[in-house]
Amino acid sequence: MPSQLIRKPVSSGQLNLLQQVFDETCSEHHIDKSSPDAEALALILVNSLQKGADEKEKLAALAETLAKAR
Template sequence: MPTQLIRNPVNPEQLMLLQQVFDETCTEHGIDKASPDGEALAFILVNSLQKGSADKEQLEALAGALIQTR
C-alpha cells in the first residue's frame, strides 16, 4: 500500500506569503520566474508550506538553502 502524503490546502494569506518569498528570492538571486529553477523553487516552497513550514523565516531559509545548492 503506497504511503499517502498529507498536504494542507493553501489559504489566501499563505498564497500571498509564498508569492512574496518567491518574488524576493527570484529578484535577489536573478532567477527567471518562468525558468526551470523558478518553477522548482515555487514547487518546493508550496510543498514545504503544505507540509507545515508556514513561517516566512522558515520559507526564506529554505529558499536560501536551495539557492546555495543549485
Template sequence: MRTQVRQPVNPDQLSLLQQVFDNACTEHRINKDSPDGEALALILVNSLQKGMSEKEALSHLAETLAQSR
C-alpha cells in the same frame, strides 16, 4: 508507507509564498519562468502544505535552494 496529507493553500499563505518566492528570485537573479524558478515555487508550495508555515523558515529554505543551484 506513510502518506503525507497536503493542506490547501489559503489566500494569506499564497501571499506569503509569493513574497518569499519573489524575494529569492530577485536576490539570486532567478527567472521565475525558468526550470529553477518553477522548481523553487513547487518546493515552497509543497513545504508549506506539509506544515512549514513560518516566513523565516520558508525564506531560509528558498535561500538554501537558490544558493545550491
C-alpha cells in the same frame, strides 16, 4: 493500508506569503521567474508549506538554501 501524507490546501494568506518569498528569492539571486529553477523553487516552497513550514523565516531560509545550491 499505506500511510499517506496529507497536504493541506493553501489559503490566500499563505499564497501571498509564498509569492513574497518567491519574488524576493528570485530578485536576490537573479532567477528568471519563467525558468526551470524558478519552477522548482515554487514547487518546493508550496510542498513545504503544505507539510507545515508556514512561517516566513522557515520558507525564506529554505528558498535561500535552494537558490544557493542551484
